[in-house]
Amino acid sequence: MCADKLTFKGLYLIFKDILEVASLAIIDMNKKITIRELSAQELELLLRDDQFNRLRPISCSECENKSNFSRKVFEVKGKSLASDEEARNLACYHVKNTYHYEHVIWKTLEKRYYLDSAICPECDSTKILYDIDISDELLETASKLLKIPTSSIKKNIESILKSSQKKLN
Numbered sequence: 168m169c170a171d172k173l174t175f176k177g178l179y180l181i182f183k184d185i186l187e188v189a190s191l192a193i194i195d196m197n198k199k200i201t202i203r204e205l206s207a208q209e210l211e212l213l214l215r216d217d218q219f220n221r222l223r224p225i226s227c228s229e230c231e232n233k234s235n236f237s238r239k240v241f242e243v244k245g246k247s248l249a250s251d252e253e254a255r256n257l258a259c260y261h262v263k264n265t266y267h268y269e270h271v272i273w274k275t276l277e278k279r280y281y282l283d284s285a286i287c288p289e290c291d292s293t294k295i296l297y298d299i300d301i302s303d304e305l306l307e308t309a310s311k312l313l314k315i316p317t318s319s320i321k322k323n324i325e326s327i328l329k330s331s332q333k334k335l336n
């Protein structure tokens with residue numbers, strides 16, 4: 168492309184990606200929160216982690232598709248994140264607005280913070296419900312430890328999940 172033939176729109180399209188990356192770098196100067204989208208390679212590795220994937224996309228709210236969701240995950244960094252709910256909400260809000268995601272799930276793994284989002288392959292919706300993958304073995308262990316029936320443990324976990332999703336969305 169010749170430089171002298173560049174229109175403003177052309178320039179915008181070329182720099183759009185760069186601008187978006189730049190705007191993602193620091194979202195709050197005071198709280199020093201940074202957000203970065205994981206590369207395809209990093210994402211592949213992370214999705215292999217059982218702990219990360221325990222809470223996973225299970226169903227599209229728009230078309231009820233239940234499989235093959237594509238994922239986009241962001242790593243969020245900032246000293247205040249562990250204690251500051253406002254900081255976490257800010258990160259969530261930023262990703263949702265920049266990428267137009269309806270649902271973004273906050274995850275913590277080995278002191279790293281992530282925002283996990285999914286896209287439906289059938290209808291492109293980002294309104295994807297997540298659910299926890301709890302093995303029977305895990306339930307039974309918890310049941311023995313807490314002396315509570317497995318069914319009520321499952322119910323408790325589900326209600327905690329629902330309220331945390333409501334808070335973030």
Ligand SMILES: [Zn+2]
Nearest residue numbers: 227230287290
């Ligand atoms: Zn769908």
